[in-house]
Every structure is written in structure tokens, then in C-alpha cells.
Amino acid sequence: xxxxxxxxxxxxxxxxxxxxxxxxxxxxxxxxxxxxxxxxxxxxxxxxxxxxxxxxxxxxxxxxxxxxxxxxxxxxxxxxxxxxxxxxxxxxxxxxxxxxxxxxxxxxxxxxxxxxxxxxxxxxxxxxxxxxxxxxxxxxxxxxxxxxxxxxxxxxxxxxxxxxxxxxxxxxxxxxxxxxxxxxxxxxxxxxxxxxxxxxxxxxxxxxxxxxxxxxxxxxxxxxxxxxxxxxxxxxxxxxxxxxxxxxxxxxxxxxxxxxxxxxxxxxxxxxxxxxxxxxxxxxxxxxxxxxxxxxxxxxxxxxxxxxxxxxxxxxxxxxxxxxxxxxxxxxxxxxxxxxxxxxxxxxxxxxxxxxxxxxxxxxxxxxxxxxxxxxxxxxxxxxxxxxxxxxxxxxxxxxxxxxxxxxxxxxxxxxxxxxxxxxxxxxxxxxxxxxxxxxxxxxxxxxxxxxxxxxxxxxxxxxxxxxxxxxxxxxxxxxxxxxxxxxxxxxxxxxxxxxxxxxxxxxxxxxxxxxxxxxxxxxxxxxxxxxxxxxxxxxxxxxxxxxxxxxxxxxxxxxxxxxxxxxxxxxxxxxxxxxxxxxxxxxxxxxxxxxxxxxxxxxxxxxxxxxxxxxxxxxxxxxxxxxxxxxxxxxxxxxxxxxxxxxxxxxxxxxxxxxxxxxxxxxxxxxxxxxxxxxxxxxxxxxxxxxxxxxxxxxxxxxxxxxxxxxxxxxxxxxxxxxxxxxxxxxxxxxxxxxxxxxxxxxxxxxxxxxxxxxxxxxxxxxxxxxxxxxxxxxxxxxxxxxxxxxxxxxxxxxxxxxxxxxxxxxxxxxxxxxxxxxxxxxxxxxxxxxxxxxxxx
Amino acid sequence: xxxxxxxxxxxxxxxxxxxxxxxxxxxxxxxxxxxxxxxxxxxxxxxxxxxxxxxxxxxxxxxxxxxxxxxxxxxxxxxxxxxxxxxxxxxxxxxxxxxxxxxxxxxxxxxxxxxxxxxxxxxxxxxxxxxxxxxxx
Numbered sequence: 007x008x009x010x011x012x013x014x015x016x017x018x019x020x021x022x023x024x025x026x027x028x029x030x031x032x033x034x035x036x037x038x039x040x041x042x043x044x045x046x047x048x049x050x051x052x053x054x055x056x057x058x059x060x061x062x063x064x065x066x067x068x069x070x071x072x073x074x075x076x077x078x079x080x081x082x083x084x085x086x087x088x089x090x091x092x093x094x095x096x097x098x099x100x101x102x103x104x105x106x107x108x109x110x111x112x113x114x115x116x117x118x119x120x121x122x123x124x125x126x127x128x129x130x131x132x133x134x135x136x137x138x139x140x141x142x143x144x145x146x147x148x149x150x151x152x153x154x155x156x157x158x159x160x161x162x163x164x165x166x167x168x169x170x171x172x173x174x175x176x177x178x179x180x181x182x183x184x185x186x187x188x189x190x191x192x193x194x195x196x197x198x199x200x201x202x203x204x205x206x207x208x209x210x211x212x213x214x215x216x217x218x219x220x221x222x223x224x225x226x227x228x229x230x231x232x233x234x235x236x237x238x239x240x241x242x243x244x245x246x247x248x249x250x251x252x253x254x255x256x257x258x259x260x261x262x263x264x265x266x267x268x269x270x271x272x273x274x275x276x277x278x279x280x281x282x283x284x285x286x287x288x289x290x291x292x293x294x295x296x297x298x299x300x301x302x303x304x305x306x307x308x309x310x311x312x313x314x315x316x317x318x319x320x321x322x323x324x325x326x327x328x329x330x331x332x333x334x335x336x337x338x339x340x341x342x343x344x345x346x347x348x349x350x351x352x353x354x355x356x357x358x359x360x361x362x363x364x365x366x367x368x369x370x371x372x373x374x375x376x377x378x379x380x381x382x383x384x385x386x387x388x389x390x391x392x393x394x395x396x397x398x399x400x401x402x403x404x405x406x407x408x409x410x411x412x413x414x415x416x417x418x419x420x421x422x423x424x425x426x427x428x429x430x431x432x433x434x435x436x437x438x439x440x441x442x443x444x445x446x447x448x449x450x451x452x453x454x455x456x457x458x459x460x461x462x463x464x465x466x467x468x469x470x471x472x473x474x475x476x477x478x479x480x481x482x483x484x485x486x487x488x489x490x491x492x493x494x495x496x497x498x499x500x501x502x503x504x505x506x507x508x509x510x511x512x513x514x515x516x517x518x519x520x521x522x523x524x525x526x527x528x529x530x531x532x533x534x535x536x537x538x539x540x541x542x543x544x545x546x547x548x549x550x551x552x553x554x555x556x557x558x559x560x561x562x563x564x565x566x567x568x569x570x571x572x573x574x575x576x577x578x579x580x581x582x583x584x585x586x587x588x589x590x591x592x593x594x595x596x597x598x599x600x601x602x603x604x605x606x607x608x609x610x611x612x613x614x615x616x617x618x619x620x621x622x623x624x625x626x627x628x629x630x631x632x633x634x635x636x637x638x639x640x641x642x643x644x645x646x647x648x649x650x651x652x653x654x655x656x657x658x659x660x661x662x663x664x665x666x667x668x669x670x671x672x673x674x675x676x677x678x679x680x681x682x683x684x685x686x687x688x689x690x691x692x693x694x695x696x697x698x699x700x701x702x703x704x705x706x707x708x709x710x711x712x713x714x715x716x717x718x719x720x721x722x723x724x725x726x727x728x729x730x731x732x733x734x735x736x737x738x739x740x741x742x743x744x745x746x747x748x749x750x751x752x753x754x755x756x757x758x759x760x761x762x763x764x765x766x767x768x769x770x771x772x773x774x775x776x777x778x779x780x781x782x783x784x785x786x787x788x789x790x791x792x793x794x795x796x797x798x799x800x801x802x803x804x805x806x807x808x809x810x811x812x813x814x815x816x817x818x819x820x821x822x823x824x825x826x827x828x829x830x831x832x833x834x835x836x837x838x839x840x841x842x843x844x845x846x847x848x849x
Numbered sequence: 850x851x852x853x854x855x856x857x858x859x860x861x862x863x864x865x866x867x868x869x870x871x872x873x874x875x876x877x878x879x880x881x882x883x884x885x886x887x888x889x890x891x892x893x894x895x896x897x898x899x900x901x902x903x904x905x906x907x908x909x910x911x912x913x914x915x916x917x918x919x920x921x922x923x924x925x926x927x928x929x930x931x932x933x934x935x936x937x938x939x940x941x942x943x944x945x946x947x948x949x950x951x952x953x954x955x956x957x958x959x960x961x962x963x964x965x966x967x968x969x970x971x972x973x974x975x976x977x978x979x980x981x982x983x984x985x986x
């Protein structure tokens with residue numbers, strides 16, 4: 007029992023909560039410049055924020071220590087980890103639970119708070135007031151304190167003991183000091199490197215949305231209506247980049263790990279971060295407009311507040327359990343829904359009220375934007391982005407709507423659309439077309455004040471080029487759907503139009519090229535998404551004309567390929583062959599042949615039954631190696647034009663979970679991905695159907711045919727050891743070594759003939775690669791030969807499904823280009839800030 | 850009329866349009882009895898039914914029939930009104946299925962059998978941020 011460490015953790019949580027509250031109060035006091043003690047309060051605020059940050063770090067270290075040392079008396083460690091997980095996955099168990107992910111979020115915000123304290127003294131007090139308040143709310147989520155008298159539980163602590171959670175379990179009644187030997191482990195789908203980096207990125211994105219919000223609130227509060235935009239903008243750009251990256255990483259993880267065949271599934275969980283990101287991008291546009299032409303300030307204020315409120319709303323949606331009946335992801339309500347709701351409402355109302363009070367004082371330009379002004383086009387783009395978000399937000403909020411109707415005594419049984427992907431795609435594509443077109447045209451207005459005539463001149467060349475490229479793409483990709491054509495056109499226009507601007511800018515001022523680069527990336531992403539999602543097709547078509555299974559339905563029989571071991575089939579332009587099941591090594595990279603090992607009681611240890619070589623690593627027969635026993639990989643070879651490619655789709659048979667989890671492997675080519683997963687596998691628990699035993703007589707070193715396989719008995723010897731059977735002194739054991747020629751290699755079977763107390767025992771030997779089993783039936787010393795028995799079964803098989811995802815690389819390259827564009831823009835704004843600082847402004 | 854007014858009107862119209870289409874395309878949570886009625890009246894929309902798996906006295910899930918090839922299965926589900934129904938799913942059994950505390954099936958009746966296109970699970974005491982998803986229909 008390691009109670010003290012949990013107590014340290016608890017203490018840190020309490021300190022973190024109290025110090026953030028103190029910090030909030032102090033900064034609040036310090037924000038009033040007329041207060042004669044403002045300076046003292048400010049120092050106090052900084053000091054307590056530092057205490058807070060140290061306490062947050064302390065909580066993180068404590069929790070990680072518990073996980074790393076496998077203290078399974080703690081519920082968090084028991085529930086999310088086990089002792090076999092390698093370190094990098096232990097890190098991901100840290101944020102596997104809700105408490106840990108709150109902690110991750112707090113950690114980033116504490117860090118960002120400290121950076122802000124030191125970079126911008128001018129805004130320090132009011133901005134940090136907002137920061138500290140948010141930190142207090144977040145700390146309260148992991149408090150785990152029960153208020154006396156009213157019995158109200160506040161927060162859910164990550165340091166709660168297992169016996170406190172399962173107080174009713176009989177084991178804890180009998181043995182209060184009981185500590186489980188092993189934890190529940192981490193969901194295998196989350197044992198993926200993306201799960202190590204995706205959550206921190208996403209939560210850094212969440213955390214950074216607070217900064218523009220804090221500046222905006224500070225600006226409204228301190229009546230610095232114009233000034234807040236300057237410091238908020240670079241952070242908004244940073245946030246847009248990081249949050250976008252986080253979302254894409256999640257998509258990429260889903261693509262690589264899950265088998266629903268795509269990177270985006272329009273699940274409420276995904277929508278909940280997609281919407282704030284769109285609005286964040288919209289707010290960046292209005293802020294830039296404001297900086298350049300003093301318009302759209304009010305609009306910026308509304309959008310910046312909305313982004314943060316939407317982030318809180320998304321937290322509420324995904325953590326309150328309200329989506330329980332609407333999402334494929336499983337959520338459990340930790341009892342925090344009330345707290346989350348208060349958190350959401352406080353900032354929603356604070357934002358609205360503050361903006362409303364100050365509304366009249368906020369400067370705005372009454373001037374009507376001309377159709378040929380950049381403001382007009384940016385405004386259209388921003389409106390498109392907002393509507394794009396709104397269209398996703400409304401259906402995602404259906405469960406909330408039901409709840410509200412319930413509260414008012416009504417009854418609403420609306421459910422989200424049954425086919426989410428189809429529903430959202432059909433509307434979002436129109437907004438995407440709008441975004442593409444506007445980002446092409448809008449950029450021209452951005453760089454020049456132009457009239458009709460000039461616009462024509464400017465647009466002529468890129469428009470013609472785009473048309474050419476468009477014609478090329480739709481003919482090569484055979485795009486016939488008119489809506490898809492429009493999207494291709496929009497994407498190409500955005501790409502070509504912005505490329506021209508980029509070329510001009512590179513000549514004059516490369517620092518300003520962020521916008522053009524980002525929009526080029528957007529154009530590429532649109533084209534990549536259209537082809538990879540819109541033209542994804544099944545290539546594993548059943549070309550045998552045979553039904554695999556009557557029960558499974560037409561689709562399964564049509565769209566899957568049944569591969570028998572070592573039998574080549576054709577698929578698209580490829581030859582495809584199943585080479586056998588493999589196990590992944592724990593200590594080294596690589597796979598070993600599952601046929602060449604003997605399983606042990608611990609599924610993570612196997613004993614080699616023959617020599618195996620994995621790259622440079624030589625493993626000897628009899629060696630024990632550690633593997634990831636829960637997973638079996640199916641080696642699939644693809645061959646085309648003399649080149650071979652190997653894929654290892656994974657399947658996990660988990661009797662506890664009652665199902666097969668399969669994860670794809672992807673064959674990547676320049677123009678398309680071949681996304682491959684096992685749709686059905688042989689179940690190890692399933693009885694195999696064997697033929698009747700055939701008998702034959704054989705001599706040593708004499709070829710015979712066993713079920714068409716050329717076979718030879720190469721050796722027959724007396725042995726002193728039989729695996730699995732302890733021999734007694736009088737026992738006689740004889741082992742025959744039979745070599746069977748297979749398609750790719752010679753296989754060995756070693757049946758054993760055993761005599762004990764004049765009774766005969768026979769240990770058969772199977773060659774799973776060939777589906778044949780040999781038994782040494784009898785030995786005839788008088789004729790110097792022996793009787794062999796063999797029986798056969800259907801060869802091992804696997805059923806795979808392969809989807810082709812054309813041009814998906816354009817999407818990935820596009821996202822990288824977008825990130826590059828964001829980085830250029832951030833760098834530019836950062837330089838601006840440093841310049842201001844050196845002039846003595848805003849320090 | 851000013852241009853900005855036109856734009857605002859267009860935006861408001863689009864917003865109303867979005868709400869209307871959402872209401873139009875939304876599915877509904879119903880009971881098996883209602884779902885059956887809908888199907889027999891020729892309404893072939895997919896709907897959501899919430900319920901639990903059938904369990905015996907000792908809490909074990911009963912009534913699961915796996916297809917011989919393990920790529921499809923059927924199970925017994927009890928909806929919120931206590932009606933028992935055979936549900937057929939043409940995909941392998943999703944992970945954590947038997948552990949689920951609540952099941953949501955999305956699909957429709959074909960004859961006397963409810964054909965699920967998608968299954969959502971709610972599992973006890975295991976928050977997984979993005980875990981255990983079921984392959985979409």
C-alpha cells in the first residue's frame with residue numbers, strides 16, 4: 007500500500023484549487039489601476055499563480071508515478087493501465103481517463119499562463135484574472151471533495167483508491183488491504199503512437215483558445231476595445247494551427263487504427279472540436295480585417311467569445327454523458343455534468359453580459375463595404391465558415407435539445423441522423439465549395455484595391471490555368487458528379503489563385519506569404535478530401551463467383567476476398583497472397599511466424615519450435631520470446647510488376663470482449679492508399695474439421711505422397727523427452743521426422759510413438775501451414791518400415807477487405823502546407839510584437 | 850436596401866434552412882412496437898431504439914447467436930418498454946458488446962426481425978476518449 011503518494015496528490019490538487027482562486031482574486035484587485043495597492047495585488051497574483059503551476063506539476067508527477075510504478079490500489083492505475091505496457095503507452099494512460107485529460111488541459115494552461123505573465127506586462131492583471139478563474143474551474147473538476155452537510159461531491163479525483171470506488175466488492179469487505187496484481191490495461195486501439203501525441207496537441211489547442219478570449223474579455227473590461235486585438239491575434243493563429251493539427255492527428259489515428267475505413271466519421275466527438283475550430287478560423291479572419299481596416303471589431307468580439315464558449319460546450323457534450331445514446335464512443339458520466347454546466351454557463355453569461363454592457367461604446371464603422379473591397383469578401387468567407395459550423399452544431403446538439411424539452415416537461419425523441427456521414431457530407435460539401443471559391447477570389451481583393459476591370463485582368467491567367475487543371479483532374483479522375491466537379495473547381499481555383507499571389511509575394515515580401523500558403527493548402531485539402539472520401543472504392547471484389555457465407559449478406563460476399571494460405575489471388579492490378587499469421591515481438595521490432603512457436607500459459611511468452619530469423623535477429627529453436635500475445639498479424643503480400651509489398655493487418659480475438667478488433671494496414675502509393683483490414687479470421691477457439699485418417703507404409707528416406715504433398719521420413723530416433731509428457735524410466739518414445747515439401751518451404755512434422763506399460767500412445771504432429779496432421783501409427787522392425795497416418799483439413803484462411811483511397815496524399819500534403827502557412831503568419835505577427843516591444847509599447 | 854441587409858437576410862434564411870433540414874433528416878428514438886408499426890406502414894426510415902441485452906438471473910447475457918462464419922450475429926434486446934426483440938447485425942460482434950450496460954441500435958424492421966445497421970454501446974465505468982468504436986454502417 008502506498009497511501010502517502012495519493013495523499014501528496016490530493017494535497018497538490020487542493021493547493022492548485024486554492025492558489026488559483028487566490029490568484030484570481032489578486033489579479034482582479036490588481037486590474038483596477040486606481041487601486042493604490044494594485045502593485046501589491048499584482049505581485050500576489052503572480053506568486054499564487056506560480057504556486058498553482060507548481061501544484062499542477064506536482065499532481066502530474068504524482069499521477070505518473072502511480073501509473074509508472076503500477077500502484078493498482080489506485081483506481082486510475084487499475085482502470086487504465088497494466089504492468090506490461092511500455093513507457094510510451096504508460097504516458098498515454100495518463101490522459102486516458104477524464105481526470106487525466108482535465109489535468110493535461112490544466113497543465114498546458116498553467117504553462118501558457120506563466121508565458122503570458124512574462125511576455126506581456128501591459129495586459130497582465132486583467133488577462134491573468136480570466137486565466138486564474140478558468141484554472142480554478144478546471145481544478146475543481148478533479149477536486150474529489152465531498153462537501154459536508156449537503157453531501158455534494160465536487161470533482162472526481164484521480165487519486166481515489168480502488169476500494170473506495172468498489173466499496174461493495176466482496177474482496178474489499180474481506181480484505182480491505184487487497185491490491186490487485188494486474189490492472190485492466192489500455193484499450194489496444196489506443197496503444198498507438200498517435201495516442202501519445204494526439205491528446206497533448208489537442209489539449210494544447212483547447213488551452214490556447216483561452217488566450218484570445220482572455221484578451222478580449224480584458225479589453226472589454228478595461229475599455230481597451232481596440233488594443234486587445236493586437237496581442238490576441240498571434241495567439242489565435244497559434245491556436246488555430248495547434249487545434250487544427252490536433253484534430254487532424256485524431257483523424258489520422260482513426261484512419262490508421264480503426265477499421266471504419268476513413269479519417270472522419272462525423273461522430274459527435276469529432277464535431278464537437280470541428281465547430282470551434284471553424285469559428286476560430288473565422289475569428290482570425292475578422293481580427294486581421296480589423297487590424298487592416300478598423301472594421302469588424304464587434305464581429306471579432308462575438309466570434310472570439312464564441313470560440314471559447316464552444317470549447318466549453320464541446321467539453322460539456324463529451325464529458326457529461328449527454329451524448330450516451332448518440333455517439334459510437336462510450337462515455338461514462340463521472341457525475342460532473344452539473345459542474346461542467348456551471349462552468350459553461352458562467353463564461354457564456356459573463357461574455358454576453360460584458361459585451362452587452364460595453365456594446366454601445368465599442369467603436370464601429372458605419373461605412374458600407376463595397377463589393378470590390380476586401381472587407382466584403384472576407385465577411386462573406388467568415389459568414390460561410392460560421393454557417394459551416396452552425397450546420398454541424400445543430401444536429402450534434404439534438405441530445406441537448408431533447409434534454410431541455412424534457413426539463414420543461416415535454417417529450418422529444420429526436421435522434422441524430424441515422425447515417426451521419428451521408429447527412430453531413432451532403433451539406434458540408436456546399437460550404438466547402440464556398441470556402442474554396444472565396445479563398446481564391448478574396449485573396450485578390452486582399453492584396454489590392456481593385457475595380458471590375460482590374461479584377462478581370464488579375465484573375466484571367468489564374469482562372470484559365472485553373473480551368474485547364476480542372477479539366478485535367480476531372481478527366482483523369484473521371485469525375486461526373488456535378489457537385490463534385492464544383493468542389494474540384496473550387497479547390498483548384500484556391501490553389502492556382504493563391505499560388506499566383508504567393509509568387510508575387512515571394513518577390514516582394516515573403517514575410518506576408520502566410521495567408522497565400524495556407525489557402526493553397528486549403529485548396530489541396532479540398533481536392534484530397536473529395537477524391538479520398540468521394541471516390542473511395544472497394545477493390546477486394548470477390549471474383550471467384552462463390553458465396554463465402556449465406557448468412558453474411560450480399561455485401562460481405564461481394565466486397566471481401568477470401569485468401570487461403572499461400573494461394574495467390576488477383577485484386578485490382580495486384581497479385582495478393584496470404585503468407586500466414588505473425589506475432590509482434592515486444593523487445594525487438596518485427597514479426598515472428600506464429601506457426602513456428604508454441605504458446606504458453608502466459609499469452610505474452612512463446613517458445614520457438616524452429617529457428618527463425620527476423621532481419622538481423624536470429625532466434626533459435628527452444629528460445630522463449632516476449633510478444634504482444636493479444637494481437638495476431640496477418641501477413642499479406644501484394645505483388646505488382648515485379649515489386650512486392652507486405653502488409654500486416656491486425657486482428658485481436660478477445661474472448662472477454664466478445665469480439666474481434668481489427669486494425670488496418672495501409673499500402674501507400676503516390677496516387678492512392680490501399681487500406682486493408684481483416685473482415686473475418688479463423689477463430690482459435692473454433693473446432694477444425696478434419697478428413698478421415700489415411701494410412702500408408704513408409705521407409706526412411708523414401709518419398710511418398712500425403713495428400714499430394716511430396717513427403718519423406720528423414721529420420722526416426724528414440725527420444726528421452728516428449729514435450730508436455732513427463733517420461734518414466736521404462737517408457738519408450740520414438741520420434742519420426744517427416745519432411746513435407748510446401749509451396750514456399752519445406753515443413754517438418756514430428757509425430758511421436760510412445761510405449762508405456764505395453765500400452766501405445768501416439769502424439770500427432772500438425773503442419774498448420776499445409777493443414778495436414780501426421781500420426782506415427784506403428785513401427786514394424788521386421789520389415790524395417792512403419793505405418794503413418796495423416797488427415798487433412800481446409801487450409802488456413804483470412805478474409806480481407808481492401809479499400810482504395812485515391813489522392814489521399816494530396817490531403818496530407820495539404821494539411822502540412824496549411825500548417826506551414828499558419829507558421830509563417832505566426833512568425834510575422836510575433837515579429838510585429840517584438841518590434842512594438844523594442845519601441846516600448848505593450849511591454 | 851443595403852447590401853449588408855441582403856447578406857444578413859440570406860444568412861438568416863440559411864440558418865433557418867439548416868434547422869429545418871436537420872429536423873427533416875433527424876432520426877428518432879422509438880420503441881420496438883413503434884418501429885414495427887412504422888415499418889408496417891411502409892416507412893423505411895432508419896430509427897434508433899434504446900435498450901438492454903437480455904440477461905438471465907445471474908446476469909449473463911443470453912440469446913446471442915453467432916453466424917457460422919462469425920461475420921454476422923443476432924441477439925435479443927429488451928427495449929425501454931420491456932419488449933423483447935431479435936436483432937440481426939450483419940457485421941462481427943463489436944468489442945465490449947456483452948459488457949455493455951445499454952445498447953442503441955440504429956436500423957429498421959425487415960419482416961419480424963430488426964435489422965441493425967449500426968450499434969452504439971454504453972459501457973460501465975470505462976471512459977474512453979475515443980475508444981471502442983463500432984464500425985459505421
